[in-house]
Amino acid sequence: MTIEQFYQIFLKANKVTIDSRKIEKNDIFFAFSGDNFDAATLAEKAVDQGAIAVIVENKDFENSDKNILYVSSTLKFLQELAIYHRNQLNIPIIGLTGSNGKTTTKELIHAVLSQKYKVQYTFGNLNNHIGVPLTLLSIKPEHKIAVIEMGANHQKEIELLCRIAKPNFGYITNFGKAHLEGFGGFEGVIRGKSELYDYLKNKKQTVLVNESDPIQYEKTQDYQSKITFGKSDSDYYFEPFSKEHFVGLKFQNENVLSKLTGEYNFTNLCAAASFGLHFGVSFDKIKSALASYTPTNMRSQIIKKDNKTLVLDTYNANPSSMFASLHNFITFEGSKTIIIGDMLELGDESIKEHENILTLAQDLGFDEIITVGKQFRNINLNSKAFESTEELTQYLKENKIQSDNILFKASRGISLEKAIDFI
Known part of the structure; x- marks a missing residue:
């Protein structure tokens, strides 16, 4: 069956899913095969659950009578x-990438543009070669704008995602020391993320450009079509201001x-406000959207617990975001x-970058420094060091942290948020 022929089935579908647990009536199920499991074995069950079509790459499970269709690659x-x-879509699509802050920025842009338009956007972390197609396929006729987050950890990945999503607008939040191993160092990060600019x-x-960022400014000097913020x-x-732990912006005396902490979130707010203004959202509505957005995804999330202020920032960590978090805290x-906790995917730079962060933490003079993970444990000789979050929680069961404020910051693989219940 050709794509054109299958598209007629797609138009009748409720949604496309790769998760057999989420199949509902009139869904299309793509049965991906892995090293240890072939989802094609669930094809018949998917039909019984109401799927109107199942795509498999194992010919043994093909059954055209039940719309279980074989393809060479799901x-x-x-x-x-x-x-x-x-x-087939005739709506603006905003492509978004960057080393830090892209998910928060995506959600802020969605919050702002939703004040005027029906907006579809990337859910969760569906920002890779599978997630971007799924997001695109979730765009319905009622959607007037889409915001597509693009993640990458090596060269040519953003290029591929651009060929799929074909964005009309794009924004790179920043260039930081993230996924150094895959990109081949910081210069590789710049080249990889700039594939969005190239497209x-x-x-x-x-392109939306933060002109206060020297890399963004330099990379887009000769662009014919751009929206800019960052300079007078x-x-x-926009001008930054803060109150207590929270960051805000000033625009034309407003x-x-x-509800976000950290000066590093200022440019995220600016990007959302800039897109809102460009697409004709009134500033009163932009103000309402930015003020009401509440982070709930372990990114710059503030939690009050037993008269303590906890800052939960455990969804991701790299040297750039760790540096910013410590200076803010x-x-x-x-x-x-x-x-x-440990910062992952740093390759040959890992030891040096962990040493730099530990030195910074000591120089800033925090009341107590606790580290989690093998990398930090190997270099942390003066403070409490635990190999895993499980070890930390055992310690916390018997030792109460006395500080008024506690920061949790680590790469996703450390699962540091599990320790919160023991504070």
Whole structure:
């Protein structure tokens, strides 16, 4: 069956899923095979659950009478279907990538644009070669704008995602020391993330630029179509301000205070506000959206517990985001304990970068430094060091942290949020 023929089935479907547990009536199920399991074995069950079509790459399970259809690659067919669907869409699509802050920025942009439009956007962390096609295929006729997050940990990945999503607008949050192992160092990060710029320039599409970021400014100097913020002569000029732990922005004598902590979130707010203004959202509505957005996804999330302020930032960590988090946390009033976990995917730079962060933490003078993970444990000779979150929780069961403020910051693989219940 061709993509064009299958598209007629897709148009009748409720949704496309790769998770057999989430199949509902009129869904399409893509049965991916892995090293240890072939989801094609669930094809008949998926039909019984109400799927109107199942795509398998194991010919043994093909059954055209039940619309269980064989293809040579479920991934390739999913991507080709997404591309075909994208070509039928006549709405602006915003592509978003960056080393830090892209998920928060995506959610802020969605919150702002939703004040005026029906917006579809990347759910959770569906930002890779499978997640981006799934997001595109979730765009329905009622959606007027889409925001597509693009994640990458090696060269040419953003290029691929751009070929699938074909963004009309794009924004790179920043260039940081993330996924150094896959990208081949910081210069590799810049090249990899800039693949979004390359696509937008070649296709004569529009880029949003933070002109206070020297890399963004330099990379987009010769762009014909761009929206800018960050300088007094940019298209939109915002000034930062803060109150207690929270960051906000000023625009034309209007103040907006968010529920986000950290100066590093200022540019995320600016990006969302800039897209809102560009797409004709009134600033009153932008202000309402930014002020009401509440992080709940372990990113710059503030939790009050037993008269203590906990900052939960455990979804991701790299040297750039760790540096920013520590500098932000030291400004909190009262005593401060940091619980920091290993930063993953740093390759040959790992030891040096962990040493740099530990030295910074010691220089900033926190009341207590606790580290979790093998990398930090091997270099942390002066403070409490645990190999795993499980070891930390055993310690916390018998030792109460006395500080007024506690920061949790680590890469996702450390699962540091599990320790919160023991504070």
